[in-house]
Amino acid sequence: MNPFQYSKAKTADAAISAYMEHKNTAYLAEGTNLIDRIRRDVTHPDYLIDVSELPFSKIEKIEGGLRLGAMASNSDTADDENVKNDYPIVSQAILLGATDQLRNKATNGGNLMQRTRCSYYMSPHFACNKREPGSGCDAINGHNRILSILGTSEKCIASYPSDMCTALAALDAVVQIQTPNGSTRSLPLVDFRRLPGDSPEIDTNQDRCKVKLNK
Numbered sequence: 001m002n003p004f005q006y007s008k009a010k011t012a013d014a015a016i017s018a019y020m021e022h023k024n025t026a027y028l029a030e031g032t033n034l035i036d037r038i039r040r041d042v043t044h045p046d047y048l049i050d051v052s053e054l055p056f057s058k059i060e061k062i063e064g065g066l067r068l069g070a071m072a073s074n075s076d077t078a079d080d081e082n083v084k085n086d087y088p089i090v091s092q093a094i095l096l097g098a099t100d101q102l103r104n105k106a107t108n109g110g111n112l113m114q115r116t117r118c119s120y121y122m123s124p125h126f127a128c129n130k131r132e133p134g135s136g137c138d139a140i141n142g143h144n145r146i147l148s149i150l151g152t153s154e155k156c157i158a159s160y161p162s163d164m165c166t167a168l169a170a171l172d173a174v175v176q177i178q179t180p181n182g183s184t185r186s187l188p189l190v191d192f193r194r195l196p197g198d199s200p201e202i203d204t205n206q207d208r209c210k211v212k213l214n215k
Helices: 012-021 034-039 074-079 081-086 088-095 100-105 108-113 163-170 205-214
Strands: 005-008 025-028 047-050 059-062 065-068 174-178 184-188
Touching (some): 012 047, 012 174, 059 081, 065 081, 074 081, 074 088
Parallel strands (some): 005 047
Antiparallel strands (some): 059 065, 174 184
C-alpha cells in the first residue's frame, strides 16, 4: 500500500475544494470498494477525502418522487418503507447484491460511484486500459464469459457492477450534483455514467469534468 494524505471533510464545499485542489484524489465514504482496490495495489491515491460525516443520509419523499441520500446505507435504503412500497425494484435489487455486512456499510453514493471493473482490472498482473490507459485489455481475449456484451469498446469490456443503479436507471433516476462553484445541477443517471469508448479510465461525466479542469 502506497502512502497517502488524509483529511475529513465537514461540508460538501470543503470536500469539493480538496478534491479539485489535488490531482490524484479519492473520496472515502465507507470504503467497501476503494479500500479493497488500494490493498490489492490497483488504486494508488495520493490524497483521501473522508466524506462519511456529510449530512446526506436522508431518504425522503419529494414532489414527483423520492430522494435517496448519498450517505444512506444500502441496507437502510432497501428497508425504507417508501422504497419498498413505491419502488420495490430498487429494494429487491439491493437485497440481491452483496452480503448483509457489505450492505450495512456501503452507501448509495459509493454504490453509484464504484468503478466499472472486472477481474483483470483487479489484478495488476494483467493489462487493463482502465487501470493503466494505453496498456491494452487482456480481458478481450481472456476468460470473459461474465463480462459485457453490449456497450463495450475495443478498449474495455468490463461491466458496471451496481444492481441498485441498474434499477434506478430503469426508473429514470436523476443524479443531483454539487459543482465546484457551489451550484447544483441535475443529470439523468444514464447520462452520468459513461460507456468505455476510447477512455475507459473515465467512469462518469463528472470525472471528465475534473480531467478538463486539471489540464
